[in-house]
C-alpha cells in the first residue's frame with residue numbers, strides 16, 4: 001500500500017474521531033470549504049518555494065499540499081482511488097489529445 005493510500009485511509013478514519021484528539025479531525029469538523037481554503041494556502045506556499053528555487057522548502061510544502069489535497073477530497077467524499085483511476089485512464093494519451101477532449 002502506498003503512503004498516499006495509507007494516509008487517505010487515516011484521514012477517512014478521522015471523520016469519526018474526536019476533534020480534540022486529531023488535527024485532521026479538527027480540520028474536517030470545520031467543513032469542506034475550510035479544507036479547500038487550507039489546500040489553497042498550502043498550494044500558494046509551495047508556489048512561493050518553487051518560484052524562489054527553495055528545493056528543501058518545496059519538498060516540505062509539496063508534502064503539505066498532498067496531505068491537504070487528501071483532506072479536501074475526503075471532505076467532499078471523493079475517493080483517492082477514483083482520482084488514481086482517472087490518472088490511469090489518461091496514461092498513454094498525450095496531453096494534447098487530453099486537452100482536445102476537454103474542448104466544449
Ligand SMILES: N=c1c2ncn([C@@H]3O[C@H](COP(=O)(O)OP(=O)(O)OP(=O)(O)O)[C@@H](O)[C@H]3O)c2ncn1[C@@H]1O[C@H](COP(=O)(O)O)[C@@H](O)[C@H]1O
Pocket residue numbers: 007010014021022023024025063064067
Ligand atoms: N501529513 C500530515 C500533515 N501535514 C500537515 N499537517 C498539519 O497541517 C497543519 C498546517 O499547518 P498550518 O501552519 O497551516 O496550521 P495551523 O497554523 O496549525 O492551523 P490554522 O490555525 O492555520 O488552521 C499543521 O498543523 C500540521 O500539523 C498534517 N497533519 C497530519 N498529517 C498526517 O495525518 C495523520 C493524522 O494526523 P492527526 O489527525 O493529527 O492524528 C498524521 O499521522 C500524519 O501522517
